[in-house]
Amino acid sequence: MVIDVHVHPGFLAQTGALTESELKFRQDVMGLYKTDEIEIEAWKNLCRCAEIDRLFLLPLDLKTTEGGGVGTNEEVAELVKENPDWFCGFASVDPHREDALEVLERAFTEQRLSGLKLHPSKQRFYPDDEAMDPIYEMCVRYNKPILFHAGVSMEPGTLTKYAHPLRFEETAYRFPKLRICLAHFGWPWVKETCMLMLKYRNIYTDTAMLYFDNPKEFYAQSLGVDIGPHWIDRSLRHQVMFGSDEPRLEMLRMIRAIREMDIRESTKELILGENALRFLNGGA
Amino acid sequence: MVKMEEITYITQAYNELRPLGKEVCRITERSGIQNGIVHVITKHTTTGITVNECLECLEDDILGWLRKVFPEDGFYYHARFLDSYGAMAGNPTGHLKAMVTGNHASFPVVEGKVLMGSAQEVYLAEFDGPQERTVTVTVIGE
Numbered sequence: 001m002v003i004d005v006h007v008h009p010g011f012l013a014q015t016g017a018l019t020e021s022e023l024k025f026r027q028d029v030m031g032l033y034k035t036d037e038i039e040i041e042a043w044k045n046l047c048r049c050a051e052i053d054r055l056f057l058l059p060l061d062l063k064t065t066e067g068g069g070v071g072t073n074e075e076v077a078e079l080v081k082e083n084p085d086w087f088c089g090f091a092s093v094d095p096h097r098e099d100a101l102e103v104l105e106r107a108f109t110e111q112r113l114s115g116l117k118l119h120p121s122k123q124r125f126y127p128d129d130e131a132m133d134p135i136y137e138m139c140v141r142y143n144k145p146i147l148f149h150a151g152v153s154m155e156p157g158t159l160t161k162y163a164h165p166l167r168f169e170e171t172a173y174r175f176p177k178l179r180i181c182l183a184h185f186g187w188p189w190v191k192e193t194c195m196l197m198l199k200y201r202n203i204y205t206d207t208a209m210l211y212f213d214n215p216k217e218f219y220a221q222s223l224g225v226d227i228g229p230h231w232i233d234r235s236l237r238h239q240v241m242f243g244s245d246e247p248r249l250e251m252l253r254m255i256r257a258i259r260e261m262d263i264r265e266s267t268k269e270l271i272l273g274e275n276a277l278r279f280l281n282g283g284a
Numbered sequence: 285m286v287k288m289e290e291i292t293y294i295t296q297a298y299n300e301l302r303p304l305g306k307e308v309c310r311i312t313e314r315s316g317i318q319n320g321i322v323h324v325i326t327k328h329t330t331t332g333i334t335v336n337e338c339l340e341c342l343e344d345d346i347l348g349w350l351r352k353v354f355p356e357d358g359f360y361y362h363a364r365f366l367d368s369y370g371a372m373a374g375n376p377t378g379h380l381k382a383m384v385t386g387n388h389a390s391f392p393v394v395e396g397k398v399l400m401g402s403a404q405e406v407y408l409a410e411f412d413g414p415q416e417r418t419v420t421v422t423v424i425g426e
Contacts (some may be wrong), residue, residue: 035369038416049296210374217363252298
């Protein structure tokens with residue numbers, strides 16, 4: 001099974017189309033100024049062409065900072081209900097909202113969502129702030145992983161200092177049973193992300209990064225020059241997951257670059273699906 | 285008189301040629317215009333409108349040779365972050381292939397029918413799919 005662990009559902013057309021103002025809100029908040037509503041049928045074709053079987057849907061709750069969200073837990077739960085074999089839904093909660101724990105517990109119980117997406121830069125919190133502990137404790141209690149945005153964010157209103165990979169070390173250290181993904185390889189701090197994965201096996205990353213050039217060239221630089229060319233294949237092969245960042249980046253091109261990487265085929269299988277299942281469910 | 289309709293497709297592949305002739309003929313006949321021209325144009329910059337013979341060998345040759353002219357692994361400037369999109373430019377081959385096919389075609393309308401050669405088919409050429417695509421068909425005449 002091939003899994004894309006990093007997909008944003010905020011532009012996906014559902015039962016009712018997005019209003020013009022809601023679409024504009026989502027475009028402005030995400031900084032995706034020309035992204036239109038996407039028909040679910042078009043996404044199915046895209047996945048078929050990319051030979052991707054399953055998508056992790058990552059909404060974003062920005063209630064206190066933006067007054068809304070880009071994809072809601074309710075929307076994601078509905079999408080998963082309608083497409084249970086295709087979608088795996090994550091929750092999102094704005095950690096600053098007063099009812100954050102209630103929202104999260106509802107997402108894990110009633111809405112049966114599979115993990116939590118947090119964006120320190122956009123939601124304006126430091127991952128190692130002890131005020132986050134109740135959220136982490138709830139994730140451990142329900143055995144749900146957290147996928148954090150890590151490294152630079154190109155979204156407007158984001159500050160990179162909140163998502164430097166080193167700000168996640170204390171969380172990984174203090175919550176060894178919590179599986180966390182530092183998305184985007186923590187770029188540009190890919191070496192720091194590798195250090196953390198080596199030291200803490202409950203840390204994962206994903207490949208949703210493309211800030212210069214094309215995917216093949218960018219991976220060659222980031223994963224073959226900025227870090228040792230064999231680091232993933234030899235030492236971190238169980239902690240790297242394929243993520244595309246669709247629709248900001250394009251899953252068709254991103255996965256092609258992964259498939260063309262000069263690493264062993266068994267490592268590609270881990271990256272393209274097996275690691276995502278272990279991240280989701282836990283286990284050895 | 286001018287009658288315009290839009291046709292929306294969800295294309296199925298990264299690159300494909302999708303015949304539009306029957307739909308263009310239906311729209312023309314529905315317009316009621318007896319004599320004039322019908323103009324077909326895509327609303328996108330990584331799709332084309334092109335006229336050719338509807339044979340699988342030719343369709344394969346057209347896409348295959350365009351792929352060789354504009355290889356996916358070629359060196360393109362259009363591979364950078366675009367502030368206006370908030371996203372990466374990743375589809376240079378689509379833009380360049382669309383430049384080759386062009387983005388529109390026109391046919392005469394005579395006695396309410398589209399006048400096409402027996403070997404002619406009009407295609408929507410997808411070069412950055414699959415996506416939702418819109419084609420505008422305008423019938424102009426009397």
